[in-house]
Amino acid sequence: MSDRRVPFKFRLDIFLLSLYLFVSGLLLAFSSGGFIVNFGNIGFSVLSGAQRGLYSVASFFSGTINAVHELTVMRKSYIELQERIADYELLQRSNAEIRLENEHLKKLLGFSRSLDVVNIPAEITGRDPSNLYSGLIINRGSRHGIRKNMPVVSFQGSGAALVGKIVQVGRSSSIILPVYDYQAFVSARLQSTRYEGLINGQGGVDVPLVMKYIKKRARDEISVGDIVVTSGESYQYPKNVPVGMISRIRGLDYETSLELDIEPIIDFSRLEDVFVLDMSSLKSEIE
Template identity: 55%
Template structure:
């Protein structure tokens, strides 16, 4: 039967091992090895922590600065947007003022070309019951306006007949335009000097009608001929432009020509008019 061998530490072996370990430790401390290693480990740990803290602090600082910059940019954008809006409003206002000045200059220039009394006026309302068939001006009897006084206007440097005053109040007056179906104007074809009657059909968009021009003058007429007031009706002075011929038709059942006249004044855009003294006014 084989015998079992066992290894047991005796006191002498244990003391030997302890002495060797103790000697190694003392030698290490004496050489400074453990101190240096502990310092390196501590420095590495501390520096890593400081680096992490610094990175976090730097990130927070950058984020805070970015938020501040974004807020500043938003405020600046808002201010610039408001400035641009104000600039656009100012530009529109300047444009409107320039257009108004141009219109007033036209009216003033025309007024100065008239020898006798005239009264510049502004249209302040139109008849709601019949679109553009009548309109109210801001001048009345206190300003010298009387019933049946002719009303003129100027557009694009062209003087044209608008209508006549039919009702006069203290501060305002009602004007009946020449395209009203109740308005009739004694008119003359400027080239041939033939006289007829110009009437409207009540629509601002429709041409005027000229009647009582004999067929015998057909060959002397052409589209574009100017139609002016004759001055023979007692309501309008002579040679004020009314419009131009836009169409000529021969009717078998009528001895007169059917002539369409396009007004020289665009009534849908008219804003200012001039009321003139019929008895004393002459146009240069």
């Protein structure tokens, strides 16, 4: 006997009864207060959350823009401050240079007034490029009273010292033959013992001068560091102007005289100002 399947039949009455019971239960649940949905509150919550999100985004972008603006302002202020500091430092340097220049000029003026002879202040403006001698060019010439063979001194450290003599004169400039030149010869003596000799340049700023013809018996009376001054005997240079100091003493048994290495007092590498001396007229006589 074969099984016979009973076909499914839709029962409308049962479906309607079930739907009625479901809707009734749902209405009963909402009306009892146990489960009440307030759609107004839901909408408000959704809108509030959206507003908070928008406010956060707006605040972020606003803060970023403000931060960028503040950074730009700070950078501009920093640059302006740097420029002010640079201007202040430049002003400080300028003031310091002016003070140093004033002090230097006061010293030069005091030195000029202390000299017993008429003197003409001048500045070193260059070096003579010729091969004849190691000339120093100054900004004073014949129209300022400069003449050939006038002695030249300068003020460095605590006093005056010999620079050389005038060998060429132009209208507005002149050339000095410095004591370190090969062609420069100066009659000199030791300041303490008064032994005399002749100083000759060796051609270089960094090379010591040589003083010859010092009597050999002076060996026990002189020492390194002794000052050498002009003797004034040649009448080309004033008397007792410092030239340098002894840096070495040389003498052989078979020689009758000593040779001394003399370190110039003037530092020619930083020489800027000189005084040309007019030996033909004393300042006291003019005044």
